Amino acid sequence: MSIKKLNIGIIGFGRIGQLHAQNIRRSIPEISISAVSDPFIEKSQAILENLEIPNSYLDYEELIAQKNIDAVLIASPHDTHTDIIKSACKANKHIFCEKPMSISSLDALSCKASLEHSGVKFQIGFNRRFDPTFSSMRKNIESGKIGDLRMVTILSADPAMPAKEYMKTSGHIGIFKDMSIHDFDMIRFLSGSEIEEVTATAAMLCSANKAGKAEFGNLDSAYTVIKLKSGALGMIQNCREAVFGYDQRAEVLGSLGMLSCENEYPSAVHIFRKEAHSREPVQYFFLERYAKAYVNELHAFAQALLQDTKPLLGFEDALAALLAAEAAERSLKERRPVKISEILPSS
Numbered sequence: 001m002s003i004k005k006l007n008i009g010i011i012g013f014g015r016i017g018q019l020h021a022q023n024i025r026r027s028i029p030e031i032s033i034s035a036v037s038d039p040f041i042e043k044s045q046a047i048l049e050n051l052e053i054p055n056s057y058l059d060y061e062e063l064i065a066q067k068n069i070d071a072v073l074i075a076s077p078h079d080t081h082t083d084i085i086k087s088a089c090k091a092n093k094h095i096f097c098e099k100p101m102s103i104s105s106l107d108a109l110s111c112k113a114s115l116e117h118s119g120v121k122f123q124i125g126f127n128r129r130f131d132p133t134f135s136s137m138r139k140n141i142e143s144g145k146i147g148d149l150r151m152v153t154i155l156s157a158d159p160a161m162p163a164k165e166y167m168k169t170s171g172h173i174g175i176f177k178d179m180s181i182h183d184f185d186m187i188r189f190l191s192g193s194e195i196e197e198v199t200a201t202a203a204m205l206c207s208a209n210k211a212g213k214a215e216f217g218n219l220d221s222a223y224t225v226i227k228l229k230s231g232a233l234g235m236i237q238n239c240r241e242a243v244f245g246y247d248q249r250a251e252v253l254g255s256l257g258m259l260s261c262e263n264e265y266p267s268a269v270h271i272f273r274k275e276a277h278s279r280e281p282v283q284y285f286f287l288e289r290y291a292k293a294y295v296n297e298l299h300a301f302a303q304a305l306l307q308d309t310k311p312l313l314g315f316e317d318a319l320a321a322l323l324a325a326e327a328a329e330r331s332l333k334e335r336r337p338v339k340i341s342e343i344l345p346s347s
């Protein structure tokens with residue numbers, strides 16, 4: 001089923017739905033946005049007009065029923081993803097789904113048959129794989145620049161706790177499935193190996209939680225130690241509040257050397273004064289830090305559809321990250337290392 005130009009419908013028009021819409025309009029000419037669906041779409045009328053999006057629906061089923069739509073981009077809260085995926089499969093619409101694919105691995109697995117039988121293409125929104133810095137790290141590892149990979153360390157912190165509304169609708173599924181999910185995928189991506197075992201510890205340390213203000217507060221800081229099938233080790237540091245901005249660093253140690261990447265800045269300027277050397281603050285959050293990655297991932301999705309090839313990442317990647325998150329949750333609860341095979345006995 002080859003397509004000439006991709007007509008897409010966006011389901012969920014909040015932070016990331018709007019960002020994708022803007023990126024498509026500005027930078028991805030091979031995609032056109034036919035419609036948007038959101039139960040609160042009236043709040044976004046001005047943006048719809050500005051982006052010249054012709055149709056909007058309160059109910060995503062109406063959007064999915066539109067014959068001219070080839071694919072849906074799911075950017076609604078986590079707990080809506082599974083039903084939308086199944087419904088899109090029934091209507092033969094290709095799917096780009098924001099992370100996490102589902103709120104549990106069981107839910108994700110319940111979509112497997114629909115995805116396989118319908119034959120629709122599915123891409124999960126692990127945008128960091130499309131970031132020029134992280135993809136360069138992967139290329140250097142793959143080409144053997146640092147020899148045999150031994151240790152992968154990821155440091156990932158948000159600048160501030162999410163808004164209460166986000167915590168209510170999406171963040172409540174917990175730090176491992178909401179936030180570390182990107183980092184589980186990044187460890188798999190950089191190492192090229194599957195996760196075998198997870199050991200996690202976490203705490204409530206951020207100011208909103210400490211002040212008891214976070215009505216829907218949950219664990220906000222975590223360390224996760226990973227054993228990979230290759231024998232290499234991984235470590236993820238997550239925190240929902242880094243006061244200086246979006247902390248996104250990684251370091252990979254191999255038998256022949258080391259790769260590291262630092263945070264990115266709005267400009268390359270260094271300020272040298274008698275008393276100190278300084279720079280502007282690091283990029284504030286995901287919209288700035290991963291601006292290129294968001295464009296690249298949708299460009300890749302469009303190319304897979306237009307050229308009828310398999311998306312670069314899909315269901316198995318979405319599931320693997322969810323399984324790692326569930327292993328981390330169990331490890332925290334039972335205070336022990338947890339194998340992925342305990343979560344999904346057949347893996």
Ligand SMILES: NC(=O)c1ccc[n+]([C@@H]2O[C@H](COP(=O)([O-])OP(=O)(O)OC[C@H]3O[C@@H](n4cnc5c(N)ncnc54)[C@H](O)[C@@H]3O)[C@@H](O)[C@H]2O)c1
Pocket residue numbers: 011012013014015016017037038039040060075076077078080098099100125126127165166169170178286
């Ligand atoms: N890849 C990334 O870097 C990244 C960044 C942010 C968010 N996300 C993911 O994107 C999704 C949305 O997050 P967000 O930050 O944009 O949240 P958000 O709360 O800003 O937006 C969600 C939108 O979905 C709408 N919505 C609620 N129920 C709906 C339904 N049944 N059908 C259609 N729309 C519905 C809401 O009204 C809201 O406008 C989440 O899964 C989140 O994890 C990914």
